[in-house]
Amino acid sequence: MNDALIWIYDDCLNPHSPALQKYLNHPAVYVFDEEVLLNISLKRIAFVYECLLEIPAIQIRKGVVSLELIAAMHENNCQRIITIASIAPHFKQIVVALRQRNIEVEILPAPTFVNLSSGDLQQLDLKRFSRYWQQVKRQAMSLKESLC
Protein backbone atom coordinates (compact mmCIF):
# COMPACT_ATOMS: atom_id res chain seq x y z
CA MET A 1 0.00 0.00 0.00
CA ASN A 2 1.49 3.30 -1.14
CA ASP A 3 0.07 5.38 1.69
CA ALA A 4 3.33 7.24 2.35
CA LEU A 5 4.88 9.83 0.07
CA ILE A 6 8.64 10.25 0.48
CA TRP A 7 9.59 13.91 0.38
CA ILE A 8 13.17 14.33 -0.81
CA TYR A 9 14.65 17.53 0.61
CA ASP A 10 17.86 19.31 -0.50
CA ASP A 11 19.97 17.98 2.37
CA CYS A 12 19.50 14.28 1.54
CA LEU A 13 19.63 13.48 -2.18
CA ASN A 14 21.15 10.06 -1.56
CA PRO A 15 19.41 7.28 -3.53
CA HIS A 16 20.15 5.01 -0.53
CA SER A 17 18.74 7.39 2.09
CA PRO A 18 17.11 5.88 5.19
CA ALA A 19 13.67 7.02 3.95
CA LEU A 20 14.05 5.33 0.56
CA GLN A 21 15.36 2.15 2.19
CA LYS A 22 12.64 2.01 4.83
CA TYR A 23 9.82 2.74 2.39
CA LEU A 24 10.83 0.76 -0.69
CA ASN A 25 8.67 1.29 -3.77
CA HIS A 26 6.86 4.28 -2.30
CA PRO A 27 6.57 7.36 -4.49
CA ALA A 28 9.33 9.90 -3.94
CA VAL A 29 8.98 13.61 -4.74
CA TYR A 30 11.33 16.58 -4.83
CA VAL A 31 10.10 20.16 -5.24
CA PHE A 32 12.20 23.09 -6.48
CA ASP A 33 11.06 25.98 -4.29
CA GLU A 34 10.12 28.91 -6.50
CA GLU A 35 11.44 31.37 -3.93
CA VAL A 36 14.81 29.65 -3.58
CA LEU A 37 15.09 29.58 -7.37
CA LEU A 38 15.28 33.38 -7.36
CA ASN A 39 18.70 33.24 -5.72
CA ILE A 40 20.55 30.33 -7.28
CA SER A 41 22.31 29.84 -10.58
CA LEU A 42 21.37 27.32 -13.24
CA LYS A 43 24.40 25.16 -12.49
CA ARG A 44 23.18 24.61 -8.94
CA ILE A 45 19.79 23.54 -10.28
CA ALA A 46 21.50 21.21 -12.77
CA PHE A 47 23.62 19.61 -10.05
CA VAL A 48 20.60 18.90 -7.85
CA TYR A 49 18.63 17.66 -10.87
CA GLU A 50 21.37 15.19 -11.79
CA CYS A 51 21.43 13.90 -8.21
CA LEU A 52 17.66 13.43 -8.30
CA LEU A 53 17.72 11.51 -11.58
CA GLU A 54 19.63 8.70 -9.82
CA ILE A 55 16.76 8.20 -7.36
CA PRO A 56 14.50 5.45 -8.73
CA ALA A 57 11.10 6.67 -9.99
CA ILE A 58 11.66 10.17 -8.63
CA GLN A 59 8.97 12.75 -9.38
CA ILE A 60 10.30 16.32 -9.74
CA ARG A 61 8.14 19.42 -9.42
CA LYS A 62 8.53 23.15 -8.91
CA GLY A 63 6.36 25.71 -7.16
CA VAL A 64 5.35 26.33 -3.55
CA VAL A 65 6.78 23.29 -1.79
CA SER A 66 3.95 22.51 0.64
CA LEU A 67 1.29 22.92 -2.06
CA GLU A 68 3.18 20.80 -4.57
CA LEU A 69 3.65 18.06 -1.96
CA ILE A 70 -0.07 18.04 -1.24
CA ALA A 71 -0.81 17.82 -4.97
CA ALA A 72 1.64 14.92 -5.25
CA MET A 73 -0.04 13.18 -2.30
CA HIS A 74 -3.38 13.34 -4.06
CA GLU A 75 -1.98 12.13 -7.36
CA ASN A 76 -0.25 9.19 -5.68
CA ASN A 77 -3.11 8.38 -3.27
CA CYS A 78 -0.94 9.01 -0.22
CA GLN A 79 -2.13 9.95 3.25
CA ARG A 80 1.14 11.00 4.87
CA ILE A 81 4.66 12.25 4.19
CA ILE A 82 7.97 10.68 5.17
CA THR A 83 11.21 12.65 5.07
CA ILE A 84 14.68 12.97 6.57
CA ALA A 85 15.35 15.63 9.19
CA SER A 86 17.10 18.82 8.17
CA ILE A 87 18.26 21.64 10.41
CA ALA A 88 17.50 24.26 7.75
CA PRO A 89 14.89 26.82 8.88
CA HIS A 90 13.43 26.53 5.36
CA PHE A 91 12.72 22.82 5.94
CA LYS A 92 11.14 23.48 9.32
CA GLN A 93 8.86 26.15 7.83
CA ILE A 94 7.59 23.71 5.21
CA VAL A 95 6.91 21.05 7.86
CA VAL A 96 4.93 23.62 9.86
CA ALA A 97 2.94 24.58 6.73
CA LEU A 98 2.10 20.92 6.07
CA ARG A 99 1.07 20.21 9.64
CA GLN A 100 -1.12 23.31 9.69
CA ARG A 101 -3.04 21.63 6.90
CA ASN A 102 -3.33 18.48 9.05
CA ILE A 103 -0.86 16.52 6.95
CA GLU A 104 0.96 13.81 8.92
CA VAL A 105 4.72 14.22 8.51
CA GLU A 106 7.09 11.53 9.80
CA ILE A 107 10.66 12.81 10.11
CA LEU A 108 13.41 10.19 10.19
CA PRO A 109 16.74 11.14 11.81
CA ALA A 110 19.52 12.33 9.52
CA PRO A 111 22.83 10.42 9.50
CA THR A 112 25.33 11.94 11.94
CA PHE A 113 29.09 12.54 11.87
CA VAL A 114 29.70 11.36 15.43
CA ASN A 115 27.23 9.73 17.76
CA LEU A 116 27.17 11.83 20.91
CA SER A 117 25.18 10.90 23.99
CA SER A 118 22.44 13.34 24.94
CA GLY A 119 24.57 14.44 27.90
CA ASP A 120 27.62 15.13 25.71
CA LEU A 121 25.40 16.87 23.22
CA GLN A 122 24.05 19.25 25.84
CA GLN A 123 27.54 20.11 27.02
CA LEU A 124 29.02 20.54 23.54
CA ASP A 125 30.83 23.90 23.47
CA LEU A 126 30.37 25.56 20.07
CA LYS A 127 31.99 28.90 20.91
CA ARG A 128 34.98 28.06 18.68
CA PHE A 129 35.86 25.08 16.47
CA SER A 130 38.89 24.20 18.58
CA ARG A 131 36.70 23.58 21.62
CA TYR A 132 34.23 21.51 19.62
CA TRP A 133 37.04 19.43 18.10
CA GLN A 134 38.57 18.66 21.47
CA GLN A 135 35.24 17.18 22.51
CA VAL A 136 34.52 15.07 19.41
CA LYS A 137 38.01 14.13 18.19
CA ARG A 138 38.24 10.80 19.99
CA GLN A 139 34.97 9.57 18.51
CA ALA A 140 35.64 11.08 15.10
CA MET A 141 38.98 9.27 14.87
CA SER A 142 37.58 5.91 15.94
CA LEU A 143 36.19 3.34 13.53
CA LYS A 144 34.29 1.73 16.40
CA GLU A 145 32.04 4.76 16.55
CA SER A 146 30.89 4.28 12.97
CA LEU A 147 27.14 4.20 12.48
CA CYS A 148 27.44 2.38 9.15
Add this chain to the structure above:
Amino acid sequence: MKLRTDFIERNELHDYLHENFPQAAARSPEISEIRGGRQAAEKLLARIDPVKYSKTRNYLDGAITRLSPYLRHGVLTLDEVRVSALQRAGKAAEKLVNELGWRDYWQRVYQQIGDGVWKDRESYKTGFRLADYALKLPDDIHTGKTGLACLDAFSHELRATGFLHNHVRMWVASYIVHWRQVRWQAGASWFLEHLLDGDPASNNLSWQWVASTFSTKPYFFNRENIDQFTDGKFCRQCPLNTQGCPFDASYDELQQRLFPNMNADNFTGGRR
Protein backbone atom coordinates in the same frame (compact mmCIF):
# COMPACT_ATOMS: atom_id res chain seq x y z
CA MET B 1 4.15 21.97 -11.81
CA LYS B 2 5.57 18.59 -12.80
CA LEU B 3 8.97 18.38 -14.45
CA ARG B 4 10.45 15.76 -16.76
CA THR B 5 12.76 12.97 -15.59
CA ASP B 6 13.21 11.02 -18.85
CA PHE B 7 16.48 12.33 -20.25
CA ILE B 8 18.82 10.23 -22.34
CA GLU B 9 21.65 12.70 -22.85
CA ARG B 10 23.12 15.25 -20.42
CA ASN B 11 22.75 17.96 -23.09
CA GLU B 12 19.06 17.19 -23.38
CA LEU B 13 18.64 17.78 -19.65
CA HIS B 14 20.56 21.02 -19.82
CA ASP B 15 18.47 22.35 -22.72
CA TYR B 16 15.36 21.48 -20.72
CA LEU B 17 16.67 23.33 -17.66
CA HIS B 18 17.38 26.44 -19.72
CA GLU B 19 13.77 26.40 -20.91
CA ASN B 20 12.15 25.62 -17.58
CA PHE B 21 14.25 27.75 -15.24
CA PRO B 22 14.41 30.91 -17.37
CA GLN B 23 15.16 33.34 -14.52
CA ALA B 24 18.19 31.40 -13.33
CA ALA B 25 19.32 30.89 -16.92
CA ALA B 26 19.03 34.62 -17.62
CA ARG B 27 21.13 35.49 -14.57
CA SER B 28 23.87 32.91 -15.02
CA PRO B 29 23.35 30.29 -17.73
CA GLU B 30 26.55 28.30 -17.15
CA ILE B 31 26.36 24.58 -16.41
CA SER B 32 29.25 23.05 -14.49
CA GLU B 33 31.26 20.12 -15.73
CA ILE B 34 30.89 18.73 -12.20
CA ARG B 35 28.23 16.08 -12.45
CA GLY B 36 25.64 15.53 -9.76
CA GLY B 37 24.68 12.12 -8.38
CA ARG B 38 25.78 9.28 -6.17
CA GLN B 39 27.77 7.57 -8.93
CA ALA B 40 30.00 10.60 -9.42
CA ALA B 41 30.37 10.94 -5.66
CA GLU B 42 31.43 7.31 -5.24
CA LYS B 43 34.06 7.69 -7.96
CA LEU B 44 35.56 10.65 -6.11
CA LEU B 45 35.35 8.87 -2.77
CA ALA B 46 37.29 5.91 -4.21
CA ARG B 47 40.12 8.31 -5.10
CA ILE B 48 40.60 10.15 -1.80
CA ASP B 49 44.16 10.10 -0.47
CA PRO B 50 44.08 11.25 3.18
CA VAL B 51 47.87 11.25 3.58
CA LYS B 52 48.52 13.32 0.47
CA TYR B 53 45.57 15.51 1.42
CA SER B 54 47.16 16.43 4.73
CA LYS B 55 50.38 17.48 3.02
CA THR B 56 49.06 19.27 -0.06
CA ARG B 57 45.51 20.46 0.64
CA ASN B 58 46.44 24.16 0.77
CA TYR B 59 47.92 24.06 -2.75
CA LEU B 60 45.56 24.70 -5.64
CA ASP B 61 46.79 21.52 -7.32
CA GLY B 62 46.80 19.59 -4.03
CA ALA B 63 45.00 16.31 -3.35
CA ILE B 64 41.71 17.80 -2.21
CA THR B 65 38.66 15.53 -2.28
CA ARG B 66 36.14 17.74 -4.17
CA LEU B 67 33.40 15.95 -2.23
CA SER B 68 31.80 19.06 -0.75
CA PRO B 69 28.92 19.41 -3.27
CA TYR B 70 27.92 15.82 -2.56
CA LEU B 71 28.25 16.23 1.21
CA ARG B 72 26.22 19.42 1.16
CA HIS B 73 23.31 17.62 -0.50
CA GLY B 74 23.64 14.44 1.53
CA VAL B 75 24.48 12.36 -1.54
CA LEU B 76 27.33 11.09 0.61
CA THR B 77 27.36 11.33 4.40
CA LEU B 78 30.17 12.76 6.50
CA ASP B 79 30.32 9.40 8.24
CA GLU B 80 30.91 7.53 4.98
CA VAL B 81 33.86 9.77 4.13
CA ARG B 82 35.19 9.63 7.69
CA VAL B 83 35.11 5.81 7.73
CA SER B 84 36.65 5.56 4.27
CA ALA B 85 39.48 7.92 5.27
CA LEU B 86 40.20 6.07 8.52
CA GLN B 87 40.16 2.68 6.81
CA ARG B 88 42.73 3.88 4.28
CA ALA B 89 45.05 5.89 6.47
CA GLY B 90 44.24 5.37 10.17
CA LYS B 91 45.63 8.16 12.33
CA ALA B 92 47.23 9.77 9.28
CA ALA B 93 43.70 10.67 8.15
CA GLU B 94 43.29 13.10 11.03
CA LYS B 95 43.58 16.28 8.95
CA LEU B 96 40.89 15.11 6.54
CA VAL B 97 38.62 13.96 9.38
CA ASN B 98 39.24 17.30 11.11
CA GLU B 99 38.07 19.14 7.99
CA LEU B 100 34.93 16.98 7.90
CA GLY B 101 34.52 18.09 11.49
CA TRP B 102 34.42 21.72 10.34
CA ARG B 103 31.30 20.95 8.31
CA ASP B 104 29.71 19.16 11.27
CA TYR B 105 30.64 22.09 13.51
CA TRP B 106 29.05 24.67 11.20
CA GLN B 107 25.92 22.53 11.00
CA ARG B 108 25.65 22.34 14.78
CA VAL B 109 26.02 26.11 15.09
CA TYR B 110 23.36 26.50 12.38
CA GLN B 111 21.07 24.22 14.35
CA GLN B 112 21.41 26.57 17.32
CA ILE B 113 21.06 29.92 15.56
CA GLY B 114 19.10 29.17 12.36
CA ASP B 115 18.77 32.27 10.19
CA GLY B 116 21.08 34.01 12.67
CA VAL B 117 23.90 32.80 10.38
CA TRP B 118 23.08 35.92 8.34
CA LYS B 119 23.78 38.23 11.28
CA ASP B 120 27.20 39.17 12.64
CA ARG B 121 27.92 36.70 15.45
CA GLU B 122 30.23 39.23 17.06
CA SER B 123 31.42 42.71 16.10
CA TYR B 124 34.24 43.20 13.56
CA LYS B 125 37.66 43.16 15.22
CA THR B 126 39.28 45.20 12.49
CA GLY B 127 39.20 48.61 14.13
CA PHE B 128 36.38 49.70 11.78
CA ARG B 129 32.72 50.32 12.54
CA LEU B 130 30.00 48.31 10.82
CA ALA B 131 28.93 51.47 8.97
CA ASP B 132 32.38 51.62 7.36
CA TYR B 133 31.56 48.51 5.30
CA ALA B 134 29.62 48.74 2.02
CA LEU B 135 26.43 46.71 1.61
CA LYS B 136 26.75 45.84 -2.07
CA LEU B 137 29.28 43.71 -3.88
CA PRO B 138 31.11 45.91 -6.41
CA ASP B 139 30.41 44.95 -10.03
CA ASP B 140 34.07 44.52 -10.94
CA ILE B 141 34.30 41.59 -8.50
CA HIS B 142 31.40 39.46 -9.68
CA THR B 143 32.12 40.24 -13.34
CA GLY B 144 35.81 39.40 -12.89
CA LYS B 145 37.13 42.78 -13.96
CA THR B 146 39.18 43.99 -11.03
CA GLY B 147 42.38 43.90 -13.08
CA LEU B 148 43.95 41.47 -10.61
CA ALA B 149 44.75 38.25 -12.49
CA CYS B 150 44.20 36.02 -9.47
CA LEU B 151 40.91 37.50 -8.28
CA ASP B 152 39.48 37.74 -11.79
CA ALA B 153 40.39 34.12 -12.51
CA PHE B 154 38.73 33.03 -9.25
CA SER B 155 35.59 35.00 -10.11
CA HIS B 156 35.34 33.37 -13.55
CA GLU B 157 36.00 29.93 -12.06
CA LEU B 158 33.20 30.38 -9.56
CA ARG B 159 30.76 31.35 -12.28
CA ALA B 160 31.85 28.61 -14.70
CA THR B 161 32.24 25.65 -12.35
CA GLY B 162 30.41 26.39 -9.10
CA PHE B 163 33.46 25.22 -7.19
CA LEU B 164 36.43 26.96 -5.57
CA HIS B 165 39.33 25.52 -3.63
CA ASN B 166 38.97 26.36 0.07
CA HIS B 167 42.13 28.46 0.07
CA VAL B 168 40.75 30.47 -2.85
CA ARG B 169 37.50 31.05 -0.97
CA MET B 170 39.49 32.48 1.92
CA TRP B 171 41.50 34.79 -0.36
CA VAL B 172 38.39 36.00 -2.19
CA ALA B 173 36.47 36.56 1.05
CA SER B 174 39.39 38.39 2.61
CA TYR B 175 39.84 40.58 -0.46
CA ILE B 176 36.16 41.54 -0.49
CA VAL B 177 35.83 42.25 3.23
CA HIS B 178 39.26 43.67 4.11
CA TRP B 179 40.64 45.23 0.91
CA ARG B 180 37.32 46.46 -0.50
CA GLN B 181 35.56 46.95 2.84
CA VAL B 182 32.34 45.23 1.87
CA ARG B 183 30.13 43.48 4.43
CA TRP B 184 30.64 39.74 4.35
CA GLN B 185 26.93 39.13 3.66
CA ALA B 186 27.27 40.54 0.14
CA GLY B 187 30.05 38.13 -0.71
CA ALA B 188 28.34 35.22 1.01
CA SER B 189 25.19 35.72 -1.09
CA TRP B 190 27.29 35.76 -4.26
CA PHE B 191 28.97 32.49 -3.25
CA LEU B 192 25.61 30.89 -2.41
CA GLU B 193 24.26 31.77 -5.82
CA HIS B 194 27.03 29.84 -7.53
CA LEU B 195 28.70 27.28 -5.28
CA LEU B 196 27.40 23.76 -5.85
CA ASP B 197 28.16 23.07 -2.19
CA GLY B 198 26.65 26.36 -1.02
CA ASP B 199 24.78 26.14 2.25
CA PRO B 200 24.20 28.97 4.68
CA ALA B 201 26.01 27.24 7.53
CA SER B 202 29.45 26.41 6.11
CA ASN B 203 29.40 29.35 3.73
CA ASN B 204 28.23 32.19 5.95
CA LEU B 205 30.07 31.10 9.07
CA SER B 206 33.31 30.72 7.08
CA TRP B 207 32.82 34.25 5.75
CA GLN B 208 32.30 35.40 9.32
CA TRP B 209 35.52 33.63 10.31
CA VAL B 210 37.42 35.60 7.67
CA ALA B 211 35.64 38.86 8.52
CA SER B 212 36.38 38.42 12.26
CA THR B 213 32.72 38.41 13.29
CA PHE B 214 33.10 34.73 14.25
CA SER B 215 36.78 34.66 15.16
CA THR B 216 39.18 36.62 17.30
CA LYS B 217 41.02 38.25 14.38
CA PRO B 218 40.52 39.10 10.72
CA TYR B 219 42.08 36.71 8.20
CA PHE B 220 44.23 38.23 5.48
CA PHE B 221 46.95 37.07 3.12
CA ASN B 222 49.74 38.50 1.00
CA ARG B 223 51.21 38.00 -2.45
CA GLU B 224 53.82 35.57 -1.19
CA ASN B 225 51.02 33.37 0.15
CA ILE B 226 49.15 33.33 -3.18
CA ASP B 227 52.40 32.84 -5.07
CA GLN B 228 53.39 29.86 -2.92
CA PHE B 229 50.13 27.95 -3.14
CA THR B 230 49.41 28.67 -6.83
CA ASP B 231 52.93 28.09 -8.12
CA GLY B 232 52.99 31.74 -9.19
CA LYS B 233 50.74 31.15 -12.18
CA PHE B 234 48.50 34.15 -11.59
CA CYS B 235 51.26 36.59 -10.68
CA ARG B 236 53.22 35.75 -13.85
CA GLN B 237 50.31 36.81 -16.08
CA CYS B 238 49.08 39.69 -13.90
CA PRO B 239 49.24 43.24 -15.29
CA LEU B 240 50.21 44.31 -11.75
CA ASN B 241 53.07 41.81 -11.56
CA THR B 242 55.83 44.40 -11.39
CA GLN B 243 54.01 47.16 -9.55
CA GLY B 244 50.67 48.00 -8.03
CA CYS B 245 49.75 44.58 -6.59
CA PRO B 246 47.72 45.35 -3.45
CA PHE B 247 48.88 42.11 -1.83
CA ASP B 248 52.59 42.63 -2.39
CA ALA B 249 53.76 43.46 1.13
CA SER B 250 54.76 41.81 4.39
CA TYR B 251 52.05 40.86 6.85
CA ASP B 252 53.14 43.69 9.16
CA GLU B 253 52.87 46.25 6.37
CA LEU B 254 49.50 44.94 5.24
CA GLN B 255 48.20 44.96 8.77
CA GLN B 256 49.11 48.64 9.08
CA ARG B 257 47.56 49.41 5.73
CA LEU B 258 44.33 47.41 6.11
CA PHE B 259 43.69 47.85 9.83
CA PRO B 260 45.35 51.10 10.93
CA ASN B 261 43.13 51.35 14.02
CA MET B 262 43.68 47.79 15.23
CA ASN B 263 45.77 46.45 18.10
CA ALA B 264 49.20 45.28 17.01
CA ASP B 265 48.87 41.52 17.53
CA ASN B 266 45.25 41.08 16.39
CA PHE B 267 45.53 39.42 13.01
CA THR B 268 45.53 36.08 11.27
CA GLY B 269 47.83 35.97 8.28
CA GLY B 270 48.38 33.03 5.95
CA ARG B 271 46.93 29.61 6.65
CA ARG B 272 44.02 28.77 8.85
